Amino acid sequence: MAELDIREVAKSYGSASILKDVNLHIDTGEFVVFVGPSGCGKSTLLRMISGLEDISSGTIAIDGQVMNDVEPADRGISMVFQSYALYPHMTTFGNVSFGLRMAHEAKDAIRDKVAKAAEILKLDKLLDRKPANLSGGQKQRVAIGRAIVREPRVFLFDEPLSNLDAELRVQMRSELMELHRRLGATMIYVTHDQVEAMTLADKMVVLNGGRIQQVGAPLALYDDPDNLFVAGFVGSPKMNFLAAKVEGDRLTGLGGQAAMAMAHPVTEREVTVGIRPEHLRLAVPSETLPQDAVAMTGKVGFVEQLGDMSYVHLALADGTNVVARTTARWGGAPEAQVILDPAKVLLFGSDGQRIRSRAQKHHA
Numbered sequence: 001m002a003e004l005d006i007r008e009v010a011k012s013y014g015s016a017s018i019l020k021d022v023n024l025h026i027d028t029g030e031f032v033v034f035v036g037p038s039g040c041g042k043s044t045l046l047r048m049i050s051g052l053e054d055i056s057s058g059t060i061a062i063d064g065q066v067m068n069d070v071e072p073a074d075r076g077i078s079m080v081f082q083s084y085a086l087y088p089h090m091t092t093f094g095n096v097s098f099g100l101r102m103a104h105e106a107k108d109a110i111r112d113k114v115a116k117a118a119e120i121l122k123l124d125k126l127l128d129r130k131p132a133n134l135s136g137g138q139k140q141r142v143a144i145g146r147a148i149v150r151e152p153r154v155f156l157f158d159e160p161l162s163n164l165d166a167e168l169r170v171q172m173r174s175e176l177m178e179l180h181r182r183l184g185a186t187m188i189y190v191t192h193d194q195v196e197a198m199t200l201a202d203k204m205v206v207l208n209g210g211r212i213q214q215v216g217a218p219l220a221l222y223d224d225p226d227n228l229f230v231a232g233f234v235g236s237p238k239m240n241f242l243a244a245k246v247e248g249d250r251l252t253g254l255g256g257q258a259a260m261a262m263a264h265p266v267t268e269r270e271v272t273v274g275i276r277p278e279h280l281r282l283a284v285p286s287e288t289l290p291q292d293a294v295a296m297t298g299k300v301g302f303v304e305q306l307g308d309m310s311y312v313h314l315a316l317a318d319g320t321n322v323v324a325r326t327t328a329r330w331g332g333a334p335e336a337q338v339i340l341d342p343a344k345v346l347l348f349g350s351d352g353q354r355i356r357s358r359a360q361k362h363h364a
Helices: 042-050 092-102 107-121 136-148 166-183 194-200 218-223 228-233 358-363
Strands: 004-013 016-026 031-035 057-062 077-080 154-158 186-191 203-208 211-216 240-247 250-254 258-261 270-275 280-282 294-305 310-316 321-326 335-340 346-348
Touching: 004 042, 016 042, 016 211, 031 042, 031 194, 042 077, 042 154, 042 186, 042 203, 077 136, 092 107, 092 136, 107 136, 107 166, 136 166, 166 194, 186 194, 194 218, 203 218, 203 228, 211 218, 211 228, 228 240, 228 270, 228 346, 240 321, 250 270, 258 294, 280 321, 294 321, 310 335, 321 335
Parallel strands: 031 186, 031 203, 077 154, 154 186
Antiparallel strands: 004 016, 004 057, 203 211, 240 250, 240 270, 250 258, 270 346, 280 335, 294 310, 294 335, 310 321
């Protein structure tokens, strides 16, 4: 187990800047997930921690020791890749023990370490099988076992579940969480799947355009995003965004038809309103709404019927598309009215940054 300090780290290839001014502290034993769209720099940052990529500027330290010029093999790190990278002619035992044998460890020590890893990963009955006779999930566990036996200070995972089908991904997420609980190790995990990130992470690091956008617990980022990118990226379906104008103490033009009183003053004249699908309520057709209700009518595009809930996609009067979540079965009406919960509204300025009240700033 180890803590990491990443300070003012940047990475460039010639004139192309990949990572810019990355600062991050990872505590001992944390499960940290790097998440963001393709090309945001998350895998590059992971490879820089491992030593597989050079650092253009800044420092990466493990337990206070700067690693910039330390060889990958000497950093006390094990990495699990998207590709299992198993030797097809070797058994599970051979693949898991390969690194130990190359390090000329004693045979008894190798057997003990492989047996311990196999027990943790439920591979003890598969040690004589070759990769061709293993399922995708079993192959991934072999790759993780190869990392475990090295007893690293830090585990790095580079999209290890992306080659698995949906059911196996869910199973492997559960197994990774149990593995982290049993080992108590520092783990850094890269994925583009924000649902996977929210499921696994103690701390989530959202990257975009080579910069860290926000760091925090998954639900903290979901409830209290710093900017439009984080608000739109974290959560599925994504947050709804509505353009609005500030007129005195009111927001007008919501969806081209609605107005809403503001809870705190805003200096900007035009803002973006953010609201999660679960905070848009579908009105019952015969319902009489109170005068202060923030209601918008839209044409139903399509409905995702998921059994216990439905996601209703609507086009509002100004052409804005929104999604509302309902626990009721959808009846198939061509139009629907949605009621916005003002207490759940988030405001964003023209620069994309969150507009917070004094109380929200203090809490943040």
